[in-house]
Amino acid sequence: MDRRAFLRKPASALTAPAAVLAAPAQQTDPPGETVSPYANKTLPVLPRTNAGLTAYTGTWGKAQAAHLLRRCLFGPTRAQITAATSSTLSQVLTSLLTAPAAPAPPVNVSATDTSVPIGQTWVSQVFDQNFEGVRRSSLRAWWLGQLLADNTLQAKMWLFWHNHFVVELADINDARYGYHYAELLRGQALGNVKQLCKDVTVAPAMLRYLNGNQSTATAPNENYGRELLELFTVGKGPLIGAGNYTNYTEADVQAAAKALTGWRDNATTIAGYYTASRHDTTVKQFSGAFQNQAIPNGGDQEYKTLVDMIFGQAETARYLVRKLYRWFVYYVIDATTEQNIIQPLATQLQQNGFNIGPVLRTLLASEHFFDAVNVGCYIKSPLDFSLGLLRQLEVAQPTSANVAQQYSVWDYFNGLTNLQQQYLGDPPNVAGWAAYWQTPQFNELWINAVTLPRRTQVSDALLTSTGVTRSGFLLIVDPVAWVQSLPAATAQDPNLLIQAFVDVLMPFALTTTQLAYLNDTLLPGLPDFEWTDEWNQYLAAPTNTAKKNAVATKLRALLKVMLSQAEYQLS
Structure with missing residues (x-):
């Protein structure tokens, strides 16, 4: 399987006549979008894998731990991958399936809303159209902040249910209702879907x-x-x-x-x-x-x-399991997957009274989930990309000591994911984001001529020496600090250093040619010992600006290339 193919035109397209390439979009295109002429036209029908739900007993190492965490979290950090590697698969799943305590409700951060002081919640105040805009922004910011901070499976399932039991905040026009809805989904994200359906019905x-x-x-x-x-x-x-x-x-x-x-x-x-x-x-x-x-x-x-x-109805369980499968594994459900995965999981869901947790554990602990064809095989959503970038490169975030600043930063990232065509709180319609249901393109829809450059703009901005300032807070990748957190022998060896970044940022191993290219990006035309020498010079004089800039500039160049690679768009 060539997981990099989604960023390349197929050979047939490169030689196709202009009239074919300029053909109008099909009637199935989502409103406001044009599906690329190079996108999938049909789904494969041959079995991708025969692996079933038998518990995975293969190698448990950094690669397997990272795969599990990438699918369950919005971008696992190096420390999280390391910790998971030193635990067992069962222990990691238990941790992921343990929901954190309920967060405090969103607060007012705007002088426009005079109903409550800055830093106090508005969720039980009387509705006022004059305050609705800033309350809705507060809710969105708070929601993104919780997804960013949550280190459990609950966050991914919270977004799953938002994409499933869809409401659009702009349509309901009451942020208090929106908060009630968001809390309902969060509180039952890993619970009983039948009960959640009942509660949503009268929400x-x-x-x-x-x-x-x-x-x-x-x-x-x-x-x-x-x-x-x-x-x-x-x-x-x-x-x-x-x-x-x-x-x-x-x-x-x-x-x-x-x-x-x-x-x-x-x-x-x-x-x-x-x-x-x-x-x-x-x-x-x-x-x-x-x-x-x-x-x-x-x-x-x-x-x-x-x-x-x-x-x-038995089909209800199957329908729900298919959506979970497409969320956590892959969008293609062939006949073999239907028989080996969907049907038995649907039976389990019915037999345990529609509790989601046990089904997720079975799926995420299976041979099927860890099969090579299911690693690094789908394109990250804008939220996966943006929050993962912040988490994996450990971009410092403002604290609740300054809530206005904190919410401003979260609001900024909501704006960025909106530009990438995923706006938290407002899926495009009641069916949810098209990338999760529109066949045969599915998550290919996240990548187009508009969204791909915007992804690169986000990572490039954070990688500049000046970063991005929002409400007085600097958002910036500090690659020197990231490398300093590595073992000393890894930090001073350019090839081990590059591999350390690959282990966190990429969903599967890079080729020898790619690694050589990254080495040349870090050390253009220079031997490996040049990095060792410069790094040790910096460590000997960490307050020397010139020496720090020398290594920081090289690391930023390396990361800029890595984050623009096709592999980084995959999970």
């Missing part, structure tokens, strides 16, 4: 986003009922007749909408609430896709009965 943010708060007995709104079936639980399946999508029918959407009537959102309590007079009290009849089940009037408990019925 004020979702009631407002998909118009459940407008649904009455006389005018049932189908928006949430449709997305509950199509996107959140059982999925469509192949169209087999007019209004029949295999896993549900249009009549099922209508019946679900009736079962969900009567719910509204309360802007004072920031909660969903039930009004009996607005609820459809008839018996809701479902199709053969649901074994012709009927749901009688259940008042304010009826939505739970509906969710229980949907989760009683």
